Amino acid sequence: MKPCIALTKGRVEKQFLDYFKALDYDVEPLINKGRKLRVETEEFQFVFAKGVDVTTYVEHGIADLGIVGEDILAEFKPDVYSLLPLPFGHCRMAVAVEKGKEWPNRKRRIASKYTNITKEYFRQKGESVDIFKLEGSVELAPILGLADGIVDIVETGTTLKENGLVVKEEFHQYSARLIANRSSLKIKRDVLAPVIEKFQKGETVS
Incomplete structure (x- = not known):
């Protein structure tokens, strides 16, 4: 099953797409999604939501990973694993x-x-x-x-x-951060590990 990523709509979304493209992922379906709030690419499923809702979807396992502003994590302290900072959303x-x-x-x-x-x-x-x-x-x-x-x-x-x-x-x-569902990190380790590793290597991509 494809990993599901919850993505904060708006400014962070646009910056993430540039970053994601720099990592050699296909962003075409995400750019031309219109008003769709759920989009599937060849490698991932994406859901688009407000920042605080991204953390809710990740916390409850609807999404395996999430892209959210660090300010949201500091304010609401969701029960998610904060993996690493991303080079945008400053x-x-x-x-x-x-x-x-x-x-x-x-x-x-x-x-x-x-x-x-x-x-x-x-x-x-x-x-x-x-x-x-x-x-x-x-x-x-x-x-x-x-x-x-x-x-x-x-x-x-x-x-x-x-x-x-x-x-x-x-x-x-603050910056944007990659977060993860705690159970997903264990259950889907083989699927998520390569993705997280790619994000880690791309930390300096601008």
């Missing part, structure tokens, strides 16, 4: 605030999709903050007065700049 976690606005001395309010990462970061700093969980467009929170700042993934910084925000502190560097 980004950083940062605290951002409104440009020119003073950082208040009172207990600060922080908005983020990444509440666990945020809580741990400020705990390590010895700071107590109020955290608001938002699922999208966290840049709005300081603008509308909900929060004093945000904690979010930053890649180019363009979205922050366009919304009048600036990076105050950076505290984690």
